[in-house]
Amino acid sequence: MKNFIITLVFTFVTTIFYGQGAFDKFDGQDDVTSVIVNKKMFDLMSKVKVDATDKETQQYIKLIKKLDYLKVFTTKNPKVEAEMKASADKYIKTAGLEELMRVNDSGKNIKILVKSGASDTQVKELLMFIDGAKNEESVLLSLTGNFDLNEISVLTDKMQLPGGSDLKKASKGKK
DSSP: OHHHHHHHHHHHHHHHHHHHHTTGGGTTOTTEEEEEEEHHHHHHHHTOOOOTTOHHHHHHHHHHTTEEEEEEEEEOOHHHHHHHHHHHHHHHHHHTOEEEEEEEETTEEEEEEEEEOSSSSEEEEEEEEEEOOTTSOEEEEEEEEEEEGGGHHHHHHHHTOTTHHHHHHHHHHTO
16 A cells, blocks of 8 residues: 555655646757746736836736746747657646637648636636647747736737737637
């Protein structure tokens, strides 16, 4: 029984750490552009003073207080694109994500998946993978925290994220 409990705890802990580092191998690669924002940076960003009449910026500040981690990786290198797709597919199978939206448009495949929180629109994790069409970037985006899916459009507008327009469509589709 003791061995079973130790194995169970070990499995749970490694799954948590795998989720945090599943895409870290793309950080620092030559053909990959990466943007990584951690909780501390989100905390610093949320302390910015804003005009009380600027509702959109106030929404943005409110949202970033709820975020823990943002990782965005983009590439046009076909070999790295294949690695990103394989990593995303493997992570999707093990992380308990549910598909929110899938789009195939002119060879560009977009998958948006979430790990739900307490309610239908509460999200603990959002994963987006855009398999770029000819001469377009592939994008792998991972966002963690405890936020409302309806708030995502504010984030994509303010941070100008790659694939932001696709995220905006998804957030409006699940109200």
